[in-house]
Amino acid sequence: MLKVALITPAGRGSRAGNRATATRWAGLLRELGCRVQLVAPDEDFRQPHQANSPPDLVIALHAWRSHAAILASRQVLPQCPLIVVLTGTDVYRFQHSHPAVFLDSLEQASALIGLHTAIADDIPSRFHTQLHTVLQSALPLPPGAPRPGRRHFNILVAGHLREEKDSLRTALAVRDLPSDSRLRVVQLGRAYSVEWANAAHEEMACNPRYQWNGDQPHWRVRQWMARARLMVISSRMEGGANVVSEACVAGLPVIASDISGNRGLLGDDYPGYFPVADTEALRRRLLRAERDPAFVAALRERVVARATAFRPEAERDALARVIAACGLNCRERLAQ
Template sequence: MRITLVTPAAPRSRAGNRATATRWAGLLRGLGHRVRIVEDWQPGDPAPELLLALHAWRSAGAIARFAEAQPQRPLVVVLTGTDIYRFQHSHPAETLPSLERAHALIGLHADVAQDIPARFRDRLHTVLQSALPLPASYRGPVRGRFEVCVIGHLRPEKDSLRAAYAARRLPAGSRVRVVQAGRAHSEDWAEAARSEMALNPRYRWLGEIPHGDVRRLLARSRAMVMSSVMEGGANAVSEACVAGLPVLASEIPGNTGLLGADYPGYYPPQDTAALASLLERSERDPAFLERLRRHCAALAPRFTPAAEQVALARVLAAVTA
């Protein structure tokens, strides 16, 4: 089929939506489809046989225009974390019509169904984001310190500095160092990160770095902190699991929907003291850290490109049957 994939993220952006769009375009082309990535769709644009739109709220205009111009052609909408946990409540007049117009919805973690209106659940499909194994040539964890990575752009939804705040509370002899990679979404966030580095010797912010460098950061870390307060199913969790890296995660649906309700590495969202305790236990208790690692590594087969491609193929089959 001719597929147009709409993402609100610009071509050179390292935002998660753009990374997902680029990866999915490759997987769909591998299935024999012709895929075009755009930031918007207008009635005068080439009409695809299927429109796949990332973000119900940010892509609402393109979704509405396509549904009106091509009502018989399949329309698939991907629900992001802010769609599910913010915009359907704060901007229902723009967000919910995107769900109404869609022939199929895609959620990026297994618990999305419980967080959207019941009338949409019969059109919901789960597609877990994939990651590639780390090259064997990458060196392992840094010796002499317990390096913990945080991967994600600095913004409120990510509660981005929580790991840094937690590291401040650790005992004087702790070897924990928090290394964060991601672009600041505002100058206020950039200044907050720079200020934290100035007063917190256990914290380092790298800014936005290429994906290859992110993967090297995963390789040299002993754990990853996923501190979000809302999340649609972060690809960083997939990357960590495929890398065999333990995840210390806020207990929110976007994380439990990837790691499972029984995962032992959760802490209450925004609870600095609880995260500090989890960091300290991870550093001091090798058996606990290994338990987390084994749990994450066991999930890795769910996050392969082949599994993601099969899930996408099932969605297309459902809407074109």
């Protein structure tokens, strides 16, 4: 049985995207016949493997946050293949603010994983031969899921409140709309700071079209996806947001900021983009969606067409291909 150490910077119980990815991948790798152990970056990497059973493969989520664990794995297990997974903050923030650490993690890797198809354009070309794409998957909404109501045209924003997400952009876009507009914004996610929490509360106090419901379990997020008519992804940077996969599989139309991380999931010719941080452009897109059913239908048609790329078996098979590129074959072990 192939033994995998999966390093994730998000601890047990976290609803951060890195933890969701690690948990889902652990399940997919087990389907492939692997034995998986989740490891935090600040753990003594040697400790879980002292009993003469070192891992056959190390996978590290986040090149910057997991850098110490990446170095430790190379010191303790120099012959063990190492896969480094590139996140949005890795590529679009820490590559520029902490280039030595970011590049060192990539240099240590046997293979790299990007979570959207355009990420090769955003890393040095010398790493392209090591780069593989694994698109994050999602499950369909369950039968009998809630349906959108008629009173409001609900827009969902799902993601923790922080700078990278430009989290209040959609709320700003629905201020001072015509009185007959039915647009309402429901935002789900934990505030990453007191300042973000205060900003959300202040926005609710002055903007009757905005509601922040805080951190929610995944099943509640899926309920809101079923109730919404549209989702907005307003991020300034993304490494390949799983919420985009979720929306596509749910058939929920998306309005997205025009960034590589969204284009690498929805395609260059997707008709629902708006310029980053452009409140007026986003407002125009939202009003058009409310008033033009054909526009919403066109967006829905496109996300539904993309949904097949986000099936769990596609993600599992992509992981198997990366493992094979490292000289390991989990499927043979599964057959045994």
